Amino acid sequence: MRINIDTEVVIPINRLIGHKRGELGPYCFEAWRYALDGRENPEFVLNQPHYREAKFLLAGDNFGCGSSREHAVWSLADFGIRCIIAPSFGDIFYWNCFQNGMLPIRLPDDQVKELAAEIEAAEQPLVTVDLETQAITMPSGRQVTFTTDPERRAALLEGLDEIGMTLKLDAQIRGHQSRDRESRPWIYRREETARVARLLILAGDGIGPEILAEVRKVAEWFIAKRQLSVELREELFGISAWKTHGDLMRQQTWDEIVAADAILFGATGSPEYEKIPAAARKVDQLLRMRKELDLFCNLRPVRTLPALGASSSLRPEVIADCDMMIVRELCGGIYFGKPRGREKLNTGGERAVNTCMYTTGEIERIARAAFDLARVRSGRVCSVDKSNVLTETGGLWRDTVQALQDRHYPDIELSHMYVDNCTMQLVRAPKQFDVLVTENLFGDILSDCAAMVAGSLGMLPSASLGPVRPDGGRHALYEPIHGSAPDIAGRGIANPLGAIMSFALCLRFSLGLAQEADRLERAVDAAISHGARTADIVQPGEKSISTKAMGDAVLAELEQMQ
Ligand code: IPM
Ligand code: MG
Numbered sequence: 001m002r003i004n005i006d007t008e009v010v011i012p013i014n015r016l017i018g019h020k021r022g023e024l025g026p027y028c029f030e031a032w033r034y035a036l037d038g039r040e041n042p043e044f045v046l047n048q049p050h051y052r053e054a055k056f057l058l059a060g061d062n063f064g065c066g067s068s069r070e071h072a073v074w075s076l077a078d079f080g081i082r083c084i085i086a087p088s089f090g091d092i093f094y095w096n097c098f099q100n101g102m103l104p105i106r107l108p109d110d111q112v113k114e115l116a117a118e119i120e121a122a123e124q125p126l127v128t129v130d131l132e133t134q135a136i137t138m139p140s141g142r143q144v145t146f147t148t149d150p151e152r153r154a155a156l157l158e159g160l161d162e163i164g165m166t167l168k169l170d171a172q173i174r175g176h177q178s179r180d181r182e183s184r185p186w187i188y189r190r191e192e193t194a195r196v197a198r199l200l201i202l203a204g205d206g207i208g209p210e211i212l213a214e215v216r217k218v219a220e221w222f223i224a225k226r227q228l229s230v231e232l233r234e235e236l237f238g239i240s241a242w243k244t245h246g247d248l249m250r251q252q253t254w255d256e257i258v259a260a261d262a263i264l265f266g267a268t269g270s271p272e273y274e275k276i277p278a279a280a281r282k283v284d285q286l287l288r289m290r291k292e293l294d295l296f297c298n299l300r301p302v303r304t305l306p307a308l309g310a311s312s313s314l315r316p317e318v319i320a321d322c323d324m325m326i327v328r329e330l331c332g333g334i335y336f337g338k339p340r341g342r343e344k345l346n347t348g349g350e351r352a353v354n355t356c357m358y359t360t361g362e363i364e365r366i367a368r369a370a371f372d373l374a375r376v377r378s379g380r381v382c383s384v385d386k387s388n389v390l391t392e393t394g395g396l397w398r399d400t401v402q403a404l405q406d407r408h409y410p411d412i413e414l415s416h417m418y419v420d421n422c423t424m425q426l427v428r429a430p431k432q433f434d435v436l437v438t439e440n441l442f443g444d445i446l447s448d449c450a451a452m453v454a455g456s457l458g459m460l461p462s463a464s465l466g467p468v469r470p471d472g473g474r475h476a477l478y479e480p481i482h483g484s485a486p487d488i489a490g491r492g493i494a495n496p497l498g499a500i501m502s503f504a505l506c507l508r509f510s511l512g513l514a515q516e517a518d519r520l521e522r523a524v525d526a527a528i529s530h531g532a533r534t535a536d537i538v539q540p541g542e543k544s545i546s547t548k549a550m551g552d553a554v555l556a557e558l559e560q561m562q
Pocket of ligand 2: 444445448
C-alpha cells in the first residue's frame with residue numbers, strides 16, 4: 001500500500017538488458033523480495049503465505065511513476081499479476097498496462113484502503129475482478145464497481161492492443177477513405193491516385209547516350225519488378241537533335257519537357273557546337289530548361305563510398321564517412337544576370353560584362369530548401385558567400401539567410417563561410433559539412449571540388465527542383481554532375497553511376513518512393529563493394545569494366561536484393 005512506487009522498484013534498470021519479455025518475473029520487485037544474500041525477505045508482502053500467488057495488486061497513490069519503461073508492466077505480468085488497483089497511476093504506466101494486457105483500476109483512496117483492510121482481515125483473501133461487469137467481488141461477497149474506458153476495456157477483453165483494435169476497423173476505414181476520395185479528390189497526393197508519371201529521357205551529348213541507356217535499363221527493371229508506374233519517353237537533345245531535326249530545340253521536344261513529371265538528363269557540351277550557326281546555339285538549352293522551368297533548387301549530395309577511398313586524390317582518413325548535401329541556387333546570380341555582353345572598344349580590344357544579381361525572394365526560397373533538408377539531416381547549415389568583397393550580392397545573401405534562420409529556423413545551427421575558405425575546407429576537412437547552401441556560380445565550383453570527396457566526378461548525382469505547384473507537382477530534372485566528356489564519348493567506358501544515382505533521386509523527390517530510392521542506392525553501393533569499377537575509379541592492377549557491364553552489375557544487385 002505504499003505510495004509512489006517507482007518503475008525502478010518494479011523492475012530495476014540493470015535487468016532491462018539481457019532479459020526479454022517473458023523472462024522478467026524473477027526480477028519483479030527484486031530489491032524488496034530478496035535480502036542481500038539472495039534469500040527471500042519474509043517481511044515483503046508478496047512473500048507472505050497469505051499473498052504469495054496474488055494476481056491483484058493493491059497500491060497507494062501514483063503507482064508506476066518514474067521512468068516510462070514498458071518492462072515494468074511486463075515484469076508484473078511475468079510475475080503473475082493481472083490487475084492493479086490504486087487511487088492513481090503514473091500516466092505512461094497506466095496506458096502501458098492496457099497495451100500489454102494488464103488491467104489498471106482507479107478507485108478513490110478511501111475505497112482502496114477499505115479493500116486492503118478487508119482483504120487483510122479475511123481468512124481466505126479471495127477476490128474476483130470481472131472486467132465485463134466492471135465489478136470487484138470481495139471475500140465477504142460485497143461488490144465494488146469500477147469504470148474503464150470502453151475502448152480500452154473492449155481491447156483487453158479481446159486481447160488486442162491499439163493496432164489490433166484499429167485493424168478490426170479495416171473495412172470501415174477503407175470504406176471511409178474511398179468515399180472521401182470520391183468526394184474531395186484534390187486533397188489526396190498525386191501518387192496515391194495511381195497516375196502514370198511521365199519521365200522524359202534527354203540523353204544529350206558526349207557520353208550522355210551511353211550512360212542514359214543504363215539508366216533506362218534500371219528504370220525498366222523498376223517498372224517490371226517493382227510496379228513502378230511511369231511512362232518512359234525520350235527526345236533527342238543537343239548535337240543529335242541538330243543533326244536529326246536541324247534544330248537544337250524543336251517545339252515538340254519543348255512541349256515534352258514542359259509536360260514531363262521529371263526529366264532524366266545526360267549531358268550537354270561538344271566541340272561540334274562550333275559547327276552550328278552562332279545564332280542557333282546562342283541559347284544554352286540546359287540553362288534554358290533550368291530558367292524556364294524555374295528549377296531553382298539544385299541538390300548535389302556528396303558522400304564517400306568506403307570502397308572508393310583509393311580513387312580520390314585525398315587521403316582516406318580525410319574523406320572517410322563524409323555525407324554532405326550541396327544546395328545550389330540554380331536560376332539566379334551571374335549565370336542569368338543582365339546586362340551581359342561583349343562589345344568592341346574604339347580604343348581597341350573589347351569590353352565584356354556579366355552581372356551578378358540576387359533578390360531577397362530568390363535567396364529566401366533556396367535557404368528554406370536548405371533549412372528544411374537540414375531538419376531531416378544533422379540540423380546544421382553552412383551558408384557560403386563572398387560578402388567581404390561582394391558586399392552587395394554577398395551581403396544581401398548573408399543577411400537574408402541569417403534573418404530567415406532567426407525568424408523561422410531557430411532549431412537549425414547556421415554558420416557562414418567565405419567561398420575561398422570553403423574551397424580549402426572542402427579538401428582539408430570535408431567532414432565538417434552537412435548541408436551547404438550557396439549561390440549559383442559558387443555552387444558550380446564547390447560541387448566539382450567536393451567531388452573528390454566521393455572519389456570521382458563520375459559518381460555524383462544531382463536533382464534540380466522547381467517550386468511546388470498548387471496541384472502538388474513540381475518540375476524536376478535529374479542529371480549527373482559530370483559533363484559530356486567528349487574525349488571518351490562512344491567508347492563505352494564512362495561511369496553510369498552518377499546518372500543511375502540521379503534516377504534514385506528522381507524516385508525519391510519526384511515519385512515519392514524513398515524506399516525504392518534507398519534500394520537503388522544500396523544496389524549501387526553493393527556493386528561497388530563487390531568490385532565493379534569503371535575506368536575512372538579503377539586502381540592500378542584492378543580490372544575495369546564497361547559502362548554497360550556497370551549497369552548490369554547494378555541490375556544483378558537489384559535482383560539479388562529482391
Ligand atoms: C553543372 C555544369 C553546368 C553549370 C554547365 C554544363 C552549364 O557545370 O551543372 O555543374 O555550369 O551549371
Ligand atoms: Mg559544374
